[in-house]
Amino acid sequence: MAELLALAGNEGLSLAETVIRYQMEAEGKTRDEVRAKMAGRLKIMRSAAQKGLTEDVRSQSGLVGGGGKLLEEWRRSGRGLSGTVTGRAIAIATAVAEVNAAMGRIVAAPTAGSCGIIPGVLLSLEAEKGFMEEQLIDGLFTAAAVGMVAAKQASLSGAALGCQAECGVAAAMAAAAAVEMAGGSPEQAAGAAGVALQGLMGLVCDPVGGLVELPCVLRNATGAAHALAAADIILAGVPYYLPFDEVIAAMVEVGSSLPASLRETGTGGIAACPTARRLVAHLFSGEKDRQRIKD
Amino acid sequence: MDAFDVIGPVMIGPSSSHTAGAVRIGRLGRAILGEPPVRAEIFLHGSFARTYWGHGTDRALVAGLLGFDVDDERVREALDLAPAEGLEVSFGEKDLGDVHPNSVQLNLEGRSQTVSVVASSLGGGQVVIKKIDAFSVDMGCELPTLVATYPDRPGVIAAVAALLAGGGINIASMRVSREAAGRQALMVMETDQPVPPGLLTAMRSLPMMERVIAIDPV
Numbered sequence: 001m002a003e004l005l006a007l008a009g010n011e012g013l014s015l016a017e018t019v020i021r022y023q024m025e026a027e028g029k030t031r032d033e034v035r036a037k038m039a040g041r042l043k044i045m046r047s048a049a050q051k052g053l054t055e056d057v058r059s060q061s062g063l064v065g066g067g068g069k070l071l072e073e074w075r076r077s078g079r080g081l082s083g084t085v086t087g088r089a090i091a092i093a094t095a096v097a098e099v100n101a102a103m104g105r106i107v108a109a110p111t112a113g114s115c116g117i118i119p120g121v122l123l124s125l126e127a128e129k130g131f132m133e134e135q136l137i138d139g140l141f142t143a144a145a146v147g148m149v150a151a152k153q154a155s156l157s158g159a160a161l162g163c164q165a166e167c168g169v170a171a172a173m174a175a176a177a178a179v180e181m182a183g184g185s186p187e188q189a190a191g192a193a194g195v196a197l198q199g200l201m202g203l204v205c206d207p208v209g210g211l212v213e214l215p216c217v218l219r220n221a222t223g224a225a226h227a228l229a230a231a232d233i234i235l236a237g238v239p240y241y242l243p244f245d246e247v248i249a250a251m252v253e254v255g256s257s258l259p260a261s262l263r264e265t266g267t268g269g270i271a272a273c274p275t276a277r278r279l280v281a282h283l284f285s286g287e288k289d290r291q292r293i294k295d
Numbered sequence: 296m297d298a299f300d301v302i303g304p305v306m307i308g309p310s311s312s313h314t315a316g317a318v319r320i321g322r323l324g325r326a327i328l329g330e331p332p333v334r335a336e337i338f339l340h341g342s343f344a345r346t347y348w349g350h351g352t353d354r355a356l357v358a359g360l361l362g363f364d365v366d367d368e369r370v371r372e373a374l375d376l377a378p379a380e381g382l383e384v385s386f387g388e389k390d391l392g393d394v395h396p397n398s399v400q401l402n403l404e405g406r407s408q409t410v411s412v413v414a415s416s417l418g419g420g421q422v423v424i425k426k427i428d429a430f431s432v433d434m435g436c437e438l439p440t441l442v443a444t445y446p447d448r449p450g451v452i453a454a455v456a457a458l459l460a461g462g463g464i465n466i467a468s469m470r471v472s473r474e475a476a477g478r479q480a481l482m483v484m485e486t487d488q489p490v491p492p493g494l495l496t497a498m499r500s501l502p503m504m505e506r507v508i509a510i511d512p513v
């Protein structure tokens with residue numbers, strides 16, 4: 001990130017613009033082509049959100065689905081507690097993560113398991129704060145800057161470093177995007193990414209039954225709220241000292257110290273709760289009736 | 296690694312390993328068979344065997360065998376669509392030994408060929424082909440890949456390399472294995488450019504060449 005900030009700083013560019021230029025060079029494409037490709041990704045995020053907010057999506061196992069719709073109805077009732085932007089962000093994040101669990105089309109951002117967080121933050125800012133399509137596209141490039149640093153210096157795999165590498169990094173990406181969209185500097189964007197990630201430091205990957213459903217879907221919602229909090233913390237000018245690269249290094253350290261049971265094996269954390277075990281036993285008992293061939 | 300690797304890929308959920316990777320494995324299986332499969336026996340290993348049903352890995356593998364893309368919404372209905380597409384599938388579990396926990400064996404039958412493929416899904420939609428029939432391979436299929444079988448005799452590799460050089464195709468990697476000296480050999484070659492059809496025909500008509508399969512990145 002230090003490298004990227006220096007690159008942006010030398011030319012007085014945003015992180016978004018730095019990534020756009022990098023991408024134009026990497027793909028040998030024009031600015032319009034690169035932006036159009038990102039606009040395509042945004043469009044898919046939108047349709048996933050729309051589907052999850054309005055339809056009764058259900059996962060294969062039946063464990064999750066319909067939460068985004070419930071949150072949307074709750075938000076519309078005006079009785080929600082978390083306010084307009086956060087209320088909408090958690091509804092959208094849940095909706096998109098449920099569409100993912102129900103085998104719908106999504107954008108892995110950075111992974112499929114954490115695909116709701118960035119759309120949750122960006123689309124709620126659009127709806128509630130009047131950000132425009134072009135600003136959202138820029139936001140996705142800012143998010144990409146943070147994601148690329150995390151992928152290069154750490155990992156985006158829950159199996160490798162726990163869910164901090166998926167939902168934690170997604171929240172960091174979304175926080176940075178929100179800050180730049182709101183007119184913050186690249187340094188502030190990186191700061192917000194650090195605040196978001198440090199808040200989710202140690203987040204374990206503990207999917208019930210190994211499925212991307214519990215706690216993954218709702219973790220997208222809390223991750224989105226988290227990203228908005230981090231963006232506000234930095235935009236308000238609360239002092240923050242830690243360079244993003246050091247937070248990423250800490251994440252690698254913490255992630256590699258996690259026991260295997262807390263890294264996507266479905267054996268520890270939430271997956272080990274008695275109720276989780278009962279749900280899994282119930283789910284997989286139906287499975288035995290399926291017709292199987294022998295080798 | 297670029298911006299669209301982290302804001303992407305566009306895929307059908309719920310898991311890049313279990314769904315996107317599985318679709319790619321199915322597509323590669325179909326490419327290695329070299330024709331649409333009419334019958335597929337699918338043996339799941341490790342974590343694939345435990346959670347394939349909740350993740351839709353079974354549908355994703357079949358979707359790939361039908362030639363669907365990772366972001367095709369028909370992935371969800373692939374099991375129902377297979378019969379109409381002339382593909383009969385069956386599932387089982389199998390311990391494939393010391394391989395990645397997300398691994399699968401595909402025994403595929405087409406109208407004229409059969410092949411058995413072992414592949415692993417490594418995360419983020421990345422996959423690797425570990426075995427084709429009895430041969431151990433290590434194919435990521437991120438570049439255009441050629442797989443050729445022929446009797447192990449001097450000169451075959453040179454002839455293939457000469458053809459590619461003549462066509463201006465650069466070889467990025469090459470690996471040759473054989474059952475035993477003088478028995479059947481398998482060559483896996485990654486190229487920087489796709490191999491044009493004319494060159495493939497020339498390669499197939501080399502003396503002693505048995506099969507040449509061209510796999511495009513999926």
